[in-house]
Amino acid sequence: MMTAGHRDEELLVPTYRLTVNGRARVVQVEAATPLLWVIREQLGLTGTKFGCGVAACGACTVHVDGGAVRSCSFPIEAASGKSIMTIEGIAPTRWRALQAAWIAEQVPQCGYCQSGMIMSAAALLSEIPRPTRADIAAAITNVCRCGTYQRVEKAIMRAAAALDATTSAPGGAAP
Amino acid sequence: MAPDCADRFAGCDGPELSRRRFIELIGHGSGALLLSASWPAWAAVVDGSGAARSGEAGLNAWVRVAPDETVTIVVSQAEIGQGISTTLPSLLADELGASWSSVRLVTAPYDPAYRNPRLNWMFTGNSESVQSFYDLMRAMGAAARDMLVRAAASHWRIDPQMCATSEGFVVERGSQRRISFGRIASAAAQLDPPRNPTLRADAELRWLGRAMPRVDVPAKVDGSAVFGIDYAVPGMLIAAVRTSPTVGGSLRSYDEAAARRSPGVKAVVAVPGGVAVVADTFWRARRALAVMKCEFEGGPNAALDSPALMAQFRARLEQGPFATPVQQGDALRKLAQGARTLTADYENPFLAHATMEPMNCTAHVTALRCEVWAPTQGQELAFFALKSALGLEDKQIAVNRTPYIGGGFGRRLIPDFIVQAALISRAVGAPVKTIWDREEDLRRDQFRPATLVRLRAALDGAGLLQALHARVVSPTILLPVFPGIAPVLRDQKIDPSALEGMTEWPYEVEHRRVDFHLMDVPIPTSVLRATGYGPNIFALESFIDEIAAAAGVDPLAYRQRLLAANPRALRVLERAAALAEWQKPRASGAGKGVAFAAAFGSLIAQVTDVAVSDGQVHVKRVVSVVDCGRVLDPLIAAAGIEGGVVFGLAGCKSEITFEQGRVVQDNLNRYVMPYLAESPELITEFVEGGGKLGGVGEVSPVTVAASLANAIYAASGERLRSMPLSRHGLTLGAWR
Numbered sequence: 001m002m003t004a005g006h007r008d009e010e011l012l013v014p015t016y017r018l019t020v021n022g023r024a025r026v027v028q029v030e031a032a033t034p035l036l037w038v039i040r041e042q043l044g045l046t047g048t049k050f051g052c053g054v055a056a057c058g059a060c061t062v063h064v065d066g067g068a069v070r071s072c073s074f075p076i077e078a079a080s081g082k083s084i085m086t087i088e089g090i091a092p093t094r095w096r097a098l099q100a101a102w103i104a105e106q107v108p109q110c111g112y113c114q115s116g117m118i119m120s121a122a123a124l125l126s127e128i129p130r131p132t133r134a135d136i137a138a139a140i141t142n143v144c145r146c147g148t149y150q151r152v153e154k155a156i157m158r159a160a161a162a163l164d165a166t167t168s169a170p171g172g173a174a175p
Numbered sequence: 176m177a178p179d180c181a182d183r184f185a186g187c188d189g190p191e192l193s194r195r196r197f198i199e200l201i202g203h204g205s206g207a208l209l210l211s212a213s214w215p216a217w218a219a220v221v222d223g224s225g226a227a228r229s230g231e232a233g234l235n236a237w238v239r240v241a242p243d244e245t246v247t248i249v250v251s252q253a254e255i256g257q258g259i260s261t262t263l264p265s266l267l268a269d270e271l272g273a274s275w276s277s278v279r280l281v282t283a284p285y286d287p288a289y290r291n292p293r294l295n296w297m298f299t300g301n302s303e304s305v306q307s308f309y310d311l312m313r314a315m316g317a318a319a320r321d322m323l324v325r326a327a328a329s330h331w332r333i334d335p336q337m338c339a340t341s342e343g344f345v346v347e348r349g350s351q352r353r354i355s356f357g358r359i360a361s362a363a364a365q366l367d368p369p370r371n372p373t374l375r376a377d378a379e380l381r382w383l384g385r386a387m388p389r390v391d392v393p394a395k396v397d398g399s400a401v402f403g404i405d406y407a408v409p410g411m412l413i414a415a416v417r418t419s420p421t422v423g424g425s426l427r428s429y430d431e432a433a434a435r436r437s438p439g440v441k442a443v444v445a446v447p448g449g450v451a452v453v454a455d456t457f458w459r460a461r462r463a464l465a466v467m468k469c470e471f472e473g474g475p476n477a478a479l480d481s482p483a484l485m486a487q488f489r490a491r492l493e494q495g496p497f498a499t500p501v502q503q504g505d506a507l508r509k510l511a512q513g514a515r516t517l518t519a520d521y522e523n524p525f526l527a528h529a530t531m532e533p534m535n536c537t538a539h540v541t542a543l544r545c546e547v548w549a550p551t552q553g554q555e556l557a558f559f560a561l562k563s564a565l566g567l568e569d570k571q572i573a574v575n576r577t578p579y580i581g582g583g584f585g586r587r588l589i590p591d592f593i594v595q596a597a598l599i600s601r602a603v604g605a606p607v608k609t610i611w612d613r614e615e616d617l618r619r620d621q622f623r624p625a626t627l628v629r630l631r632a633a634l635d636g637a638g639l640l641q642a643l644h645a646r647v648v649s650p651t652i653l654l655p656v657f658p659g660i661a662p663v664l665r666d667q668k669i670d671p672s673a674l675e676g677m678t679e680w681p682y683e684v685e686h687r688r689v690d691f692h693l694m695d696v697p698i699p700t701s702v703l704r705a706t707g708y709g710p711n712i713f714a715l716e717s718f719i720d721e722i723a724a725a726a727g728v729d730p731l732a733y734r735q736r737l738l739a740a741n742p743r744a745l746r747v748l749e750r751a752a753a754l755a756e757w758q759k760p761r762a763s764g765a766g767k768g769v770a771f772a773a774a775f776g777s778l779i780a781q782v783t784d785v786a787v788s789d790g791q792v793h794v795k796r797v798v799s800v801v802d803c804g805r806v807l808d809p810l811i812a813a814a815g816i817e818g819g820v821v822f823g824l825a826g827c828k829s830e831i832t833f834e835q836g837r838v839v840q841d842n843l844n845r846y847v848m849p850y851l852a853e854s855p856e857l858i859t860e861f862v863e864g865g866g867k868l869g870g871v872g873e874v875s876p877v878t879v880a881a882s883l884a885n886a887i888y889a890a891s892g893e894r895l896r897s898m899p900l901s902r903h904g905l906t907l908g909a910w911r
Contacts, residue, residue, distance in 0.1 A: 151814070
């Protein structure tokens, strides 16, 4: 066993400013640190998951300026100055409809991929408010090892309908 | 874990059948309606801390009641996505007469009180939880109820027969008088527990057979669920691990100065086969691993290659030696004399578990104590493995299970990652969370082994099956999760789990023989969801199709003939055929395949619909009809069947291969799982056949490879005798 001593490098760690779930945050991490690990280890938001580290599974999906990003392969440098939304930040937004639909359809099994699923679904609905099955199949490329895909699809359809009803109703809430 | 088939089948068609109610078949559509119409706002709460409430009175090992009316129920079984943390506690609470919104669920520590009562071992797996704990949960709920009732009756000075429980109160029958559980619990806890508590009549239970809201779902949609990888204890460091990419290799060297310079690194610790970096964050630990240039010795398996390995399997298939666990009639003589015989060899690939949450464990080990917090299915095995690795006494070891676990599939029965985390913590003298990256997780898996199955059949003049001879070549799957089986492996050369599906045989055939060769491989092999049933049923149910084709009989009709004396099985098969519109004419390039199995104490019939074009197999629909005796929760059970179909398809899409001792598919971009676009429409129904409770969690993957292969044959005329599809130049196609 080797025990490390003090290092000069620690003094040179750069600082980044970003907005996470509406809150301004400052983090000091090495430039190559993936956004995933900033979110999980610097900011303590553990709802975003590590699955593969190579952007293959989507468990780490978050929004960067509204678009879905696989944060395990997205360096903090690229996120600097941007607005990040994670699963912990969606309850006060219109995407709460997705959480409600996920509960109504009882989507999760082990649940580990579901934060990323919901974030991917939110990005899809912001592009295509009433997606077809083909739209969902093209957009949702997250891996669920428990195989909840059929319920994911139904929940997205349900949330889309609910959001549509809200936004098109007279006096309905604005997004 | 050995199949208990004769016993399971004995009760199938008894006189009880007619007395049992049959619930309406729960289809995917009706299930959703049920849910949206009547979704209860109440739910039990999962308390990850598990801390005792003040003034809590323990009524038995499973139930505690606090003065604030909180009813704490212990969850003995690992929630790995199968919904067991809802199903079993709600059964207990129902029997008790508790209010579900007052229930708090805590995760069981390792304790013999929480062992599986049938197998006397604390674990979660083998689709055992409902089968094994149903009676115990009801008895524990009834016992606690009995104590509360007697305490209340004594307080009121009336006959306990005059009392009942409802929604968290003991009530006096025929009066308005009632007292809450919280007020009477401490008096109840002083009473002797009843020896034979009286159970409620099933009709009295409020939730049995109904869809309950899963207690684990809310925390899984807002990011608050704390999985093993999210677990934290004060002062905790994080470790990343790199062991030899080859199976059985070792660390040769690394650049220690580079590790030392890498930011955040606190220590570098040797682990068997490799090295762990302990740092303030996982990312920094993993970064250090990358810059310290670990080099490895290939070890004894540096030349291991899949083609050469499979050649060894084939040699054993030809030459044995074989044990003969099944011998009924004289299959070999019939085959020698048979008017018509058929032979086919089937091959199953190595598969990895690839749980979405990679292996990880938080451990705090000192000279006098070891405490771990692990996403595990196998607390008892972990306990003994830690005891042996650390040389501590029983009372110095605490094995806690994290309340949320990102998939199991059998991988988390094995305590290797827990012991490793404990050793790392001991080396640095601090609490450490060890996290495997995906590469480590796949390379250090203990794989579902490849198997070879040769099947030979003798048919009579009418094309019916007269004799069946199976040869199975398989490495062990049971040993790593059930070390007690070692003498059976050594003396009898039989792995009971690897024979599942071969010994539990639903069809009528007079002469049957099963030969088994326990293959010795240098690769660690273990159970994976569907265990021995998966590979064996792929072979058997493909072969039944081949026999039907040779006999010129429709594959469904052929199975109906073989099951003619088994009404419970016929009902399952025929319902699946009806739902799948078996008789409907099929378009060119489209086909339907059927498979049937008796597995994990349940019956399943599955019909898979495919279209094959340009090398793409579009799996459009999979109908599964299951008889698990009785359905405790129709939506949770349906979710298990649905998910299991996709899990089965994963084994038809990707495989694990070895090249120069290394796992080739060492991340999810190479071990590629089915995507939403490729996953079929799933139609799931249950038939309550009135037999004993059967398993649900592992039943549906069992038939997937065979029903798919049979459908591909129907669509294209190509017979697949091995998986995955890529071996035949086929891919799983998107179809939506």
